[in-house]
Amino acid sequence: MPLACRVIPCLDVAAGRVVKGVNFQNLRDMGDPVELARVYFDQGADELTFLDVTATVDDRATTYDVVRRTAEEVFIPLTVGGGVRSSDDVARLLGVGADKAGVNSAAIARPALIDEIADRFGAQVLVLSLDVKRSASAASGFAVTTHGGRVETALDALDWAREAIERGAGELLVNSIDADGTKQGFDLDLITLMREVSSVPVIASGGAGAPEHFPPAVRAGADAVLAASVFHSGQLTIDDVKRALAADGVPVRGTEKAQ
Secondary structure (H helix, E strand, O other): OOOOOEEEEEEEEEOOEEEEEEOOEEEEEEEOHHHHHHHHHHHOOOOEEEEEOOOOOOOOOOOHHHHHHHHHHOOOOEEEEOOOOOHHHHHHHHHOOOOEEEEOHHHHHOOHHHHHHHHHHOHHHEEEEEEEEEOOOOOOOEEEEEOOOOEEEEEEHHHHHHHHHHHOOOEEEEEEOOOOOOOOOOOHHHHHHHHHHOOOOEEEEOOOOOHHHHHHHHHOOOOEEEEOHHHHOOOOOHHHHHHHHHHOOOOOOOOHHHO
């Protein structure tokens, strides 16, 4: 029996508040992360992702207190990323309630970080977050960026995904910067290419705007679908997404009315 597709709300946090923009720019306040986490847990979210989107840019650690308070309110897997630079940072996150840690900029700067985290905690704890944009300079047409999408690297997104998996990444969170916040649908080309090179689960992120946008992402190869602004604004609920997936024949865990 195929695994159920996970529906994951993403809390992009800056200065202790949930924010959201378009193409990673013009961030606006969307609410309190702890309150929103509780709402999504009650709605039936399968997991939560908490990304401190300015931690790397500001050269500081993730806001551990907000992570702790969020973890106290929800009882589903919680992935936390932003400002993770060492295996000790991961240990501290796990200590305040995170189940998985996301790495991005620090791993690109020092790929051995992936090995260190995977060796110490296991691949199941490590999520590689890829902030990807279309680029003519990359062989695949997609390049990886760092610092919240602000700095484009010379790394081809597919090559980096392969290397990270070989080093021990247990999951890929694939964020499309081009689709981010546009509500025009996921970047299906990017998801398809990532699925072809990945031996670990792929989480599709960026571009969700309507229930019908989610099934194509799964058909393209996503094991999980992640969204932010459509949930924060109340435009969609977790149940709306799960019903759309189920109607398309995608296995999902129970919907709100079935719980």
